[in-house]
Amino acid sequence: MKATVIVTLKPTVLDPQGMTIQRSVESMGLPEVADVRQGKYFDVNIADGVSPDRGKEVVQKLAKEVLTNPVIEEFRIVWEPR
Amino acid sequence: MKFGVVIFPGSNCDHDCYYAVQTVIGKPVEFIWHQDTSLKGFDAVILPGGFSYGDYLRTGALAKFSPVMQSVKEFADKGGLVIGICNGFQILTESGLLPGALMRNVTRQYVCKFLNISTETSNSPFTNQMKKGQVLRIPIGHGDGNYFADSETLKRLNGEDRIAFRYHGENPNGSLENIAGILSEGRNVLGMMPHPDRSSEALLGSTDGKLIFESMVNALAGAGR
Numbered sequence: 001m002k003a004t005v006i007v008t009l010k011p012t013v014l015d016p017q018g019m020t021i022q023r024s025v026e027s028m029g030l031p032e033v034a035d036v037r038q039g040k041y042f043d044v045n046i047a048d049g050v051s052p053d054r055g056k057e058v059v060q061k062l063a064k065e066v067l068t069n070p071v072i073e074e075f076r077i078v079w080e081p082r
Numbered sequence: 083m084k085f086g087v088v089i090f091p092g093s094n095c096d097h098d099c100y101y102a103v104q105t106v107i108g109k110p111v112e113f114i115w116h117q118d119t120s121l122k123g124f125d126a127v128i129l130p131g132g133f134s135y136g137d138y139l140r141t142g143a144l145a146k147f148s149p150v151m152q153s154v155k156e157f158a159d160k161g162g163l164v165i166g167i168c169n170g171f172q173i174l175t176e177s178g179l180l181p182g183a184l185m186r187n188v189t190r191q192y193v194c195k196f197l198n199i200s201t202e203t204s205n206s207p208f209t210n211q212m213k214k215g216q217v218l219r220i221p222i223g224h225g226d227g228n229y230f231a232d233s234e235t236l237k238r239l240n241g242e243d244r245i246a247f248r249y250h251g252e253n254p255n256g257s258l259e260n261i262a263g264i265l266s267e268g269r270n271v272l273g274m275m276p277h278p279d280r281s282s283e284a285l286l287g288s289t290d291g292k293l294i295f296e297s298m299v300n301a302l303a304g305a306g307r
Contacts, residue, residue, distance in 0.1 A: 013230065016256075017186050067177065069140055071183040072230055 001046040001055045002080040005063045008039035013072050040066055083299065083307045086124040088154070090145045093168065095131035098279040103128075106282045109294045114137040116148040126163035126298055126305045127154055129170030131223070131277060141184060141226045142172030147267040149175055151161050163298055164271045168224055171273030180266055180273045181239070182231030184190030187224070188256025194223040196287060198250040199262045199276055203243050206265050208272040209295045218290035219249050220276040229257035229264075232302070239264055246272055 009015050010050065015037050022036040046055040063075045083101045089096045096113065103111040114121070121127060135144035145151065151173070158164045158179055166174040174180040187193060198219055203213040212218070231239070236259060239245050247263035257277075263274030278291030 016186060016190050020190060067139070069143065069183055072185060
C-alpha cells in the first residue's frame with residue numbers, strides 16, 4: 001500500500017519562494033506563468049499485511065500530525081492504484 | 083534556583099546559554115539531554131538556538147517528538163519558566179506551547195546581525211526588569227523567523243498583552259505586526275527569535291540580553307526559589 005502526501009501552504013499564506021520562482025521564470029521569457037506555489041511531497045509505504053482501513057488511518061494521522069503544520073499548511077493524499 | 087539548558091541533536095547555542103547563566107548571571111545551571119524525561123529540581127528551562135534535527139521537515143518540527151518535550155510541556159503546565167530562543171521558539175510553536183508558526187523569512191535569506199527590539203510588556207517573568215517601550219539591542223541569526231498567526235490569534239495575543247517584543251525600526255523577516263517574541267497564556271513561556279544569550283556581555287557588543295535572564299532570576303527569587 002503506497003500513498004503520496006502533498007503538503008502546500010494554505011492559499012491565504014504568502015509563499016515567498018513560489019513568488020520568487022514565478023518572477024524568475026517571467027524574466028527567462030515565460031510570462032504565461034501566472035503563479036507558482038511551492039510545496040513538498042512524501043512517498044509513504046505501508047508495511048505488508050496491514051489492512052487498507054488501518055493503512056488509510058495511519059497515513060492520515062502521519063500527514064495531519066507530523067508532515068503538516070496546520071497553522072500554515074494543508075495536505076492532500078494521493079493513493080497509488082493497487 | 084536552578085536553570086536547565088536542553089540539548090537537542092543539532093542545538094548549537096546550548097553552551098552560549100549555559101555560559102550566560104553560569105558565568106554572566108552567576109546561577110546554577112545544568113544541561114538536559116533531549117532523551118531525559120525528568121525535569122525534577124529545575125526552576126527554569128531554556129530551549130537554545132541551533133538547527134535541531136537538521137531543520138528537517140520544518141524548523142523545530144521533529145524536536146517536538148524528543149522525549150524531553152513531554153516533560154517540558156508538563157513543566158510549563160505547572161507554571162515552570164520556559165524560554166525558547168530562536169530554534170527554541172520554533173520548537174515551542176511546533177509543540178503547541180505557543181500559538182502561530184515561524185515561516186521562512188520573506189527575503190528567503192538567512193539574516194545574522196544586531197538590531198533593535200522594543201519591550202512590549204513588563205508584565206512577565208522575562209521582562210520585569212525592563213520598562214514597557216524599552217528598546218534593546220539584541221542580535222538575530224535565522225532563516226525562518228517570519229512569525230505568522232491567523233487574525234483571531236493575533237487579536238488574542240494583543241488583547242491579552244502577550245506580545246513580549248517587536249522589531250523596532252526594521253522588520254528583518256516579514257513577521258506579522260513586527261512580532262519578535264510572544265508569551266503563553268500563563269505568561270510563563272516565552273519564545274523569541276533574537277538571542278539574549280549572544281548579548282549578555284559587553285565583549286559581545288551588547289549587554290541588553292542580560293536583562294531577560296535577570297528578569298527570570300528576579301521572578302524566581304520572588305517566588306522563593
